[in-house]
Amino acid sequence: MAAGAELFSYLLRLGDDALILGQRLSELVGRAPEIEEEMALINISLDLIGQARLLLSYAGEVEGAGRDEDDLAYLRDVLDFRNHLLVELPNGDFAHTICRLFLVSAFKEQQYEALARSRDERLAAIAAKALKEVRYHVRHSGAWMVRLGDGTEESHARAQRALDALWMYTGELFTPDALDRAMAEAGVGPDVAALKPGWDERVNAVLREATLRRPEDGWMQSGGKDGRMHTEHLGHILAEMQFLRRAYPDATAW
Amino acid sequence: MPPHGSSTAGAELAPEVREAIWRALEEVYDPEIPNLSVVDLGIVRRVAADADGTPVVTITPTYTGCPATQVIALAVRAALDRAGFRHARLETALAPPWTTDWITERGRERLREAGIAPPLQSGGKERFGAPPEVPCPRCGSAETECIAEFGATACKALYRCRGCLEPFEYFKCL
Ligand SMILES: [Zn+2]
Numbered sequence: 001m002a003a004g005a006e007l008f009s010y011l012l013r014l015g016d017d018a019l020i021l022g023q024r025l026s027e028l029v030g031r032a033p034e035i036e037e038e039m040a041l042i043n044i045s046l047d048l049i050g051q052a053r054l055l056l057s058y059a060g061e062v063e064g065a066g067r068d069e070d071d072l073a074y075l076r077d078v079l080d081f082r083n084h085l086l087v088e089l090p091n092g093d094f095a096h097t098i099c100r101l102f103l104v105s106a107f108k109e110q111q112y113e114a115l116a117r118s119r120d121e122r123l124a125a126i127a128a129k130a131l132k133e134v135r136y137h138v139r140h141s142g143a144w145m146v147r148l149g150d151g152t153e154e155s156h157a158r159a160q161r162a163l164d165a166l167w168m169y170t171g172e173l174f175t176p177d178a179l180d181r182a183m184a185e186a187g188v189g190p191d192v193a194a195l196k197p198g199w200d201e202r203v204n205a206v207l208r209e210a211t212l213r214r215p216e217d218g219w220m221q222s223g224g225k226d227g228r229m230h231t232e233h234l235g236h237i238l239a240e241m242q243f244l245r246r247a248y249p250d251a252t253a254w
Numbered sequence: 255m256p257p258h259g260s261s262t263a264g265a266e267l268a269p270e271v272r273e274a275i276w277r278a279l280e281e282v283y284d285p286e287i288p289n290l291s292v293v294d295l296g297i298v299r300r301v302a303a304d305a306d307g308t309p310v311v312t313i314t315p316t317y318t319g320c321p322a323t324q325v326i327a328l329a330v331r332a333a334l335d336r337a338g339f340r341h342a343r344l345e346t347a348l349a350p351p352w353t354t355d356w357i358t359e360r361g362r363e364r365l366r367e368a369g370i371a372p373p374l375q376s377g378g379k380e381r382f383g384a385p386p387e388v389p390c391p392r393c394g395s396a397e398t399e400c401i402a403e404f405g406a407t408a409c410k411a412l413y414r415c416r417g418c419l420e421p422f423e424y425f426k427c428l
Contacts, residue, residue, distance in 0.1 A: 036402035036412065043408040050319025054348070125349035129318055132351055132428050133408075140403050 007120070008063045009082060010183050012072070013225050014115075015055030016083035018130075019073055020234070021104060022048030023241050024091055033094055040140055044101070047133040054126045074245035078235050085224035086169040088234045095148050095158035100166055102141035102206070107173045108134045110198045114190030123188065142206045149210025156211065163207075164215050171220025174199070179226070267303040275301050275309060278337035282329045285322050286407055289364045292326055296356025299347055309342040314352045316428070317408045354428050366391045370410065371424040388424045390415035400424075 025045035032038035056069040067075075086104055091097040112134055115127035148159040174196045176184070183189035207214050223229030245251075279298050284290045292298055292313070300312040313330060315323045327344065334342045354373035357365075362372035371391045385400035395417030402412040403426075410423040 036404075039406065040402060040404035043404040046319035046321070047317060047408060048319070050315075050317060054318055121349075125351070129315075129348050129351040132353075133317060136403065136426070143403075 004062055004064065006179060006182055006186075007188065008059055009179055010189060011055055011059035011062060011123070012080075012082040013084075013179075014111075015052050015059055015072070016081050017087050017104070017108070018048045018055060019052035020081070020083045020237060021087040021101075022046075022052060023237055024087065025097075025101070027091060028097070041097075041101075044137050044140070047130075047137070051126070051130045051133070054129075058122055058126070070245070074242045078230050078238060079227055081230060081234060081238075082225055082227055083234075084169070084172050085221055085231055086166065086172065088224065088231055088237060089166070089169065090233055092162065092165075093158055095155065096162040096165070098141050098144045098148065099159060099162035101137065102145050103166060103170060103203070105134055105137040105141055106199050106202045106206075107170075107195070109138050109202070110195040111190065111192075113198075114195065118189065119187035138202065142202075145206050145212070146210045149207070149212040159210065160212055163212055167215040167217075168219065168221050171217070172222045172224060175220070175222065177226055266307060267301065267309055271309060272301050274337060275311065275334070275339060275342065278333045278339070279311070279330065282326070282333045285325045285329075287365065287370065288368055290361055290368070292330060294358045294361030294364060296354075296358065296361070297326070297352060298330075304343070309339055310345055311342055312345045312347050314347050316352050320408065352428070354425065357425075365425055369422055371413065371422060373425045373427045385411065386424075386427075388413055390417060390420070391422055392420055393418040398422075 022045045025041050025048065028038060028041045028045075030038070032041055052073070053069050056072045060067045060069060060072055084104075086100065089100065091100075109131065112127040112131040116124055116131055118124040118127065145159065148155040150156070151159075174192050176192045180189065180192050184191045204214065224231075276293065276298075279301075280291045280293045282292045284292065284295055287295075295316070297313050297316060298311065299314050300310070302310055302312075304310050311330065311334065313327065327346070331344055334340070334344070357373065365372045369391055371388045374386055374388070385403060387396065388398055388400075389396050390398050390413075393415060395415055397416040398413050399416065400411060401414050401421070404410075405412040405423050409425060409428070411426050412421065413424050414421045
């Protein structure tokens with residue numbers, strides 16, 4: 001079984017992805033293009049926050065330093081976050097919001113499918129649960145990709161622009177580092193490079209139907225999941241997300 | 255696997271105690287769906303005894319982020335206390351993950367009564383892309399269309415009937 005410190009970092013990666021994307025989507029409250037879409041995005045956000053709670057609670061227990069899910073979500077600073085860069089980028093326009101959600105959800109689908117077979121039983125249980133929810137996220141965002149890409153000239157152009165802009169953040173998802181390798185060796189997590197074919201298949205099928213052009217793999221951004229170099233955007237999300245807890249550290253009821 | 259089926263695991267609990275607990279749980283309703291008890295929803299996974307003979311009730315969440323989960327846990331706790339099982343323990347289990355297949359036949363009937371189309375059987379088998387074809391819970395017409403994949407809660411989608419023209423909710427497969 002994986003050593004505590006490594007498993008802790010690994011759980012932060014998973015939990016922070018869910019937490020930060022959930023927080024990003026929550027920004028759409030009152031601002032989505034139509035009421036049905038607002039309900040959808042907020043429900044997806046709620047799923048993600050639920051997943052984050054399970055993962056961060058577990059991380060806190062593994063760490064054994066007395067920190068719970070709230071401490072981990074609200075009292076860590078930028079450099080301690082371990083999410084992929086892709087989830088912390090701003091929402092941008094609606095096409096950009098949807099495109100990011102689709103790319104991330106398609107990755108989570110592969111990742112949770114593999115994690116559901118983890119040797120770590122608790123992680124496997126969380127992943128099996130999350131996988132069911134994520135499949136709906138893939139379906140919803142995928143249907144929108146098709147509607148936008150195969151829609152009007154304007155919606156097609158915006159969807160393509162979003163895809164082109166986000167592509168350089170997809171490399172980090174499938175590039176293993178020392179922690180990924182250690183987790184794979186311990187049977188806790190998958191070989192992230194092996195998740196790529198399944199992701200490619202899902203993404204290519206949707207892009208084809210959406211009449212969108214898959215960008216060439218070029219230089220890829222990294223530095224999120226190892227905390228080496230987050231974008232400047234993460235600090236802004238944390239400022240909004242953590243303000244209340246930090247301003248009223250002694251509050252016991254919200 | 256129906257919820258009652260799993261209640262036989264660890265079965266040192268006296269049958270009359272187990273039945274009294276199940277009866278108490280049948281009066282705990284989902285805060286978001288009128289008349290649907292937690293038993294009919296399939297989220298009570300087990301009523302058994304631990305090594306000391308203390309009753310243990312195991313529940314499982316529907317969706318990880320479902321705001322009703324905590325409310326339901328509190329309501330279950332209160333129902334156990336009221337029924338005289340103050341010493342019973344309440345536990346949460348994630349595995350195996352909840353599926354809409356665990357909603358009982360009576361639960362499906364209650365959903366229909368509330369104007370909500372029950373989930374098609376076999377959760378998770380819906381094909382990628384197209385939303386499923388769901389008959390109207392009011393008039394039974396098969397001529398319906400999906401308006402939104404996520405309704406007022408994550409567990410429901412929004413549909414419209416082309417027959418009676420009424421909108422309705424569909425409890426999605428999970
Ligand atoms: Zn009808």
